[in-house]
Amino acid sequence: MLKFMKYSGIAALLPLANAAQAQSLEQAVNDVFASSTGWFVSLIFATLPGTNFPWIVMWLVVAAAVFSLYFAFVQFRNFRHAIALVRGDYSDPNDAGEVSHFQALATALSGTVGLGNIAGVAVAVGIGGAGATFWMILAGLLGMATKFTECTLGVKYRNEYEDGTVSGGPMYYLTKGFAERGLPGGKILAVLFAVFCILGSFGGGNMFQANQAHGALVGVMGDFSGLITGVVFAAVVFLVIAGGVQSIARVTEKIVPFMAVLYVGTALIIILMNIDMIGWAFGQIFAGAFTGLGVAGGVVGALIQGFKRAAFSNEAGVGSAAIAHSAVRTNEPITEGFVSLLEPFIDTVVICTMTALVIIITQQMIVDPTTGNYMIEGGKIATVGGTSGVALTQAAFGSAFGFAPTILAIAVVLFAFSTMISWSYYGLKAWTFLFGEGRTTELVFKTLFCLLIIVGSASSLGPVIDFSDAALFAMAVVNIIGLYFLMPIVKRELDSYVSRLKSGQIKKFN
């Protein structure tokens, strides 16, 4: 998620450190971190020889393609069934009061829909051109198969306790699934995953979110201390995750889908207002995808940007969704797999694409009238007003509606908040996997998590965030190795379910 967001417009808006003293402390922390963890960051984000393509992106996209082929494009063949499941058509009415498929999907989505959908896409399109959209959609569609695989396993191998609570996720399927298949090393992979997950939850799922939310606030309200944002955020998050004030979280969980709908709705209105441009916009997307339209790196440049955006936005393969989905109540783990495949679709194919379309259709990117190619300035496409990142999205929306940038800032803050709540949970699950469940150990994690929110929004600890972003993608390395070994188990579940669905053994209730 979001790694290259740092180079976006929001980052440029970040306030400079408040005092020289704070700066020197920051400097010291940065130096220690950079020197001790730099190798790890370079390893995870290393580019393939002779290209500027990070291998980790290739790793995610290849996995998505493998799963798509292995499961014979389950994401398309069972798309309608997935929607029927979410609508509750196959839910036993006697199970009313249990977590529904819809609820599991909505909660998992609130963890992935975020900054990347608004600002990250602008970065991708701003460098890779309209063509990046095509590759982003393609990668999003393939990523659906990865989600399907990991979430099915998450439910199948979860732990259920006597008090009715459930713990699931890659740490559990790596341990139990490998043991079941008689493979060695499951426990080691599980521990590695848990460690990376904790670090990832501190970084990409926490400090980075707080940092960017503060940036968005500064963009609208003018410069003020990041400490204020941090303390307020930390207090509210602490109330929710440690104080049990679930009502605050419930309010956000309600507002976030509303914001997402509002965002897509606004985008659709802007697209409709320029309906005569829609043919041209798709022309740009296809032409850009196969010719590059003059962007840096040509077709490959557009492809890299699109793939990157999709992989970082929907988290397919990272393993976080498997934790979120594992608590649903169902006798058929595969049904949760079907439901989860809608996640990359909504996140990437719908929401990210809307952002891209609005930027393209409002003609923020300057086209050279003689060649039809983009004007390039310093490796980036020249834009009206020279914006990039979230500022580019804001400019695109603002060109149609003057109030749009304020709504975007509110959306960014709310998305950041819900992402932090979700990641605090993922991190906690990994933490209890390593250190056991118990009030004290859990409180230690929660306190640490909230303190880091303050650190994240008050500073610009580049190397620290680099490291935790790398940890987030290291989760994908471990998780996908596991998925390759465990995919025959998912295949068995799939075949059995589909044959029972066809024979009418699995019935609709409604």
Add this chain to the structure above:
Amino acid sequence: MSVKFVVGFDGSAASQNALDFAIARAKAQGGRVVVAHVLEWSPYSFLTPQEIEERHGRRSQELARAEEMILLPAVQKATDAGVETAGVVRYGHIAQTLCKICKEEGAHQIVVGRHGHSEMASRVFGSVAGSLVQVAPVPCTVVP
């Protein structure tokens, strides 16, 4: 064939009135009573990850509490009055679920109390009695 009454019961004073009414009717007509308690629930509401994890346990607790604190005393009361009585606890939209129970049980009448909210409050929040009257598949009695 005896007449069957479904009573929407939540333990409140208003629902006690409805129960009393149904018991009296059932006694007079030689009918039976089904005490129905519906826990408000929508599968489309939003939950936090923590709530999702605890949901199954909570549900068992809620069901046990509803059974013990609300349903049993009501069933006992009706049985003591000499009426054949059964009890049901369900999750769902209250009015819709009462209708569903009514159909399943083959009941002839629904009896509910009303909370007597102001017109404004009912407009904003809706009222069970009001929506029930609109959708009930059988005659519906609202006891003041």
